[in-house]
Amino acid sequence: MPSRRSQLTDTKSLGLGDAEVAGRRALRVVGEGIFLTYVLPAAGSVVIGRATDADVRVDDPSISRGHARLHIGDPLRIEDLGSANGTRVGGHLLERGELAEVWPGDVVDLGSIMVIPQSGAPARRRRRLWGHGYFEGRLEEECERAQGTRRRFGIVRVHVDGAPSQQLLLTSVAALLGPADVAALYAPGEYELLVTDDGRTEEVARQLVSTLGAEGAVARVAAARYPEHGRSPEELIAHACSELRGGVEVGPLGSTPIVRDPSMDRVHRLVERVAKGSISVLILGETGVGKEVIAETVHRRSPRADAPFVAIDCGSLGEALLESELFGHEKGAFTGAAQSKRGLLEMAQGGTAFLDEIGELSLGLQAKLLRVLEQKEARRVGAVKPYSLDVRFVAATHRDLESDVTLGRFRRDLFFRLNGVSILIPPLRERPSEIEPLAHRFAAEVSAQLRRDRPPKLSSDVLALMLRYAWPGNIRELRNTIERAVLLCTGDAITLEELPVEKMTSTLMPSAGLEAAGVVSPASVPGEGGAEKLQDELDAVERRRVLEILAQCGGNRTRAARMLGMARGTLLARLERYGIASLRPRKRSRSPREGG
Numbered sequence: 001m002p003s004r005r006s007q008l009t010d011t012k013s014l015g016l017g018d019a020e021v022a023g024r025r026a027l028r029v030v031g032e033g034i035f036l037t038y039v040l041p042a043a044g045s046v047v048i049g050r051a052t053d054a055d056v057r058v059d060d061p062s063i064s065r066g067h068a069r070l071h072i073g074d075p076l077r078i079e080d081l082g083s084a085n086g087t088r089v090g091g092h093l094l095e096r097g098e099l100a101e102v103w104p105g106d107v108v109d110l111g112s113i114m115v116i117p118q119s120g121a122p123a124r125r126r127r128r129l130w131g132h133g134y135f136e137g138r139l140e141e142e143c144e145r146a147q148g149t150r151r152r153f154g155i156v157r158v159h160v161d162g163a164p165s166q167q168l169l170l171t172s173v174a175a176l177l178g179p180a181d182v183a184a185l186y187a188p189g190e191y192e193l194l195v196t197d198d199g200r201t202e203e204v205a206r207q208l209v210s211t212l213g214a215e216g217a218v219a220r221v222a223a224a225r226y227p228e229h230g231r232s233p234e235e236l237i238a239h240a241c242s243e244l245r246g247g248v249e250v251g252p253l254g255s256t257p258i259v260r261d262p263s264m265d266r267v268h269r270l271v272e273r274v275a276k277g278s279i280s281v282l283i284l285g286e287t288g289v290g291k292e293v294i295a296e297t298v299h300r301r302s303p304r305a306d307a308p309f310v311a312i313d314c315g316s317l318g319e320a321l322l323e324s325e326l327f328g329h330e331k332g333a334f335t336g337a338a339q340s341k342r343g344l345l346e347m348a349q350g351g352t353a354f355l356d357e358i359g360e361l362s363l364g365l366q367a368k369l370l371r372v373l374e375q376k377e378a379r380r381v382g383a384v385k386p387y388s389l390d391v392r393f394v395a396a397t398h399r400d401l402e403s404d405v406t407l408g409r410f411r412r413d414l415f416f417r418l419n420g421v422s423i424l425i426p427p428l429r430e431r432p433s434e435i436e437p438l439a440h441r442f443a444a445e446v447s448a449q450l451r452r453d454r455p456p457k458l459s460s461d462v463l464a465l466m467l468r469y470a471w472p473g474n475i476r477e478l479r480n481t482i483e484r485a486v487l488l489c490t491g492d493a494i495t496l497e498e499l500p501v502e503k504m505t506s507t508l509m510p511s512a513g514l515e516a517a518g519v520v521s522p523a524s525v526p527g528e529g530g531a532e533k534l535q536d537e538l539d540a541v542e543r544r545r546v547l548e549i550l551a552q553c554g555g556n557r558t559r560a561a562r563m564l565g566m567a568r569g570t571l572l573a574r575l576e577r578y579g580i581a582s583l584r585p586r587k588r589s590r591s592p593r594e595g596g
Helices: 132-147 165-174 198-214 233-244 262-275 291-300 319-327 363-375 401-406 412-418 432-449 460-468 474-488 501-505 511-516 530-552 557-564 568-577
Strands: 026-031 034-039 045-049 068-071 076-080 087-089 099-102 108-110 113-118 153-161 182-187 190-195 218-226 281-284 309-313 352-356 392-397 421-424
Touching: 076 087, 099 557, 132 153, 132 182, 132 190, 132 218, 132 233, 132 501, 153 165, 153 198, 153 233, 165 182, 165 198, 182 474, 190 198, 198 218, 218 233, 233 474, 262 291, 262 421, 281 291, 291 309, 291 352, 291 392, 319 363, 363 412, 401 412, 432 460, 432 474, 460 501, 501 530, 530 557, 530 568, 557 568
Parallel strands: 281 392, 281 421, 309 352, 352 392
Antiparallel strands: 026 034, 026 113, 045 068, 068 076, 076 099, 087 108, 108 113, 153 190, 153 218, 182 190
16 A cells, blocks of 8 residues: 555546546645645536545545535535535635535635645646735634644745836746745735745745846845744734844834833733742733733843843744753754754843743643753753753743643643733733824834835824724734835825725724723714714725625635635625625636636
């Protein structure tokens, strides 16, 4: 029997002869260690599943024996057969027996596996340049998929100088990206790539610079990999943007915190008190709320301020590598250890060790870290004697550690050791009075990096929308949004056209919440337009955008929803609200040689 690797990289023709295979459409199946290509018949249907008699057999535990049925036609249609882990098209979870249209290049999620229909003429396949909304949606899907597996992926940010940059980039990436990868426009002259196989991320970046350079274009590229550089779309995008600017982040870690909200004022008063001692601190809060800023503030206001502050991301490295990074190693301790190396804890001697995402630490490393805290000494990998350690520990996590303790995922004794004092940072949506000053700071910093004479202002309708938006990615998402808005803005003020209105209007906070927090939206101030005018303007912008994308997709609502970065159900609700729910995709015939 062939090995799993060879078995899952075959091209199969579903019983067709060689003459029949030429020009046929195909189905790509992509997963961890899986890359299958099935040539599809001209008519009928094929069953995708784990059963040995399935037409498209995928040997993966997330796939049901009879997972889905692909109906051959123009367009193709996918049907869920009552699978355990679901079938998703454009983010929409299909009900059992529900049919959804799919076109060449569309990604269908079956459990943790992706299937992508392909046209019959790969030589003429065109690479589509998607919008940033679609890119963020796909990136979020990849992050969610990777959380349940050990799969890794990466993104690449590209800046290209020169007028023909867009066509040149499309030509260059066509040969570099795989069928499940995505190329998108971030801003004028700025592009972003999703590389679903992390092993190719750096190679894609290098080859892209070389290819574009050979064509006379000047390109700068930067990469971010999951999970090393982040576990959320906001973290990955922020890292790639920072690297593209030479490692300078908007809103640097050492900048003076903006404190306008009473809840954050309480946080900083608590920080002032606990910073003076040596007790361990546990910082809790959602991803992107600024936990590292608080950790660094604890260090700067402590007696250890002149000693090192060392940040350690516990979720970015495997157990073996993280142990070596934490504690150091001796020469010859393992293959590749050509010389001795100090660990991060040893480098923090006399100062503060910040253990970010401590909840991701394995149980084995939790036990070793507990011994370090109890005995105040550590031992390098391969060493016989330990070294004494004088380090203050500050840890942070977005997880519910008390629940993890109950479930046996986190050691109770380590939790109590780290939780000398806990500091809970409220999410940005609960401190709306800080949104405007943060946005102004980010706009000023991005403008300075771009050498703009002055930063653009925030129009009243933009500010009103920002105050109503829930900001699930918190400060990091606000920073990314403002940076892109400044890149897109050609006037003196950022308008709704420069914001991801479709995404932001789908997650609005009730006005009552703002009023309770003592924040008055500019749109609700008499004489400045009113909330009704703002909503009309938002609706007009969004309606125009939805109609444009629908037209590009020939009325196909599933594909339009994916391009807009929203679920299909959300799009249908928008169509009904705008009085165009009766719009139906126009019938069209596609040449089997048309690219995806």
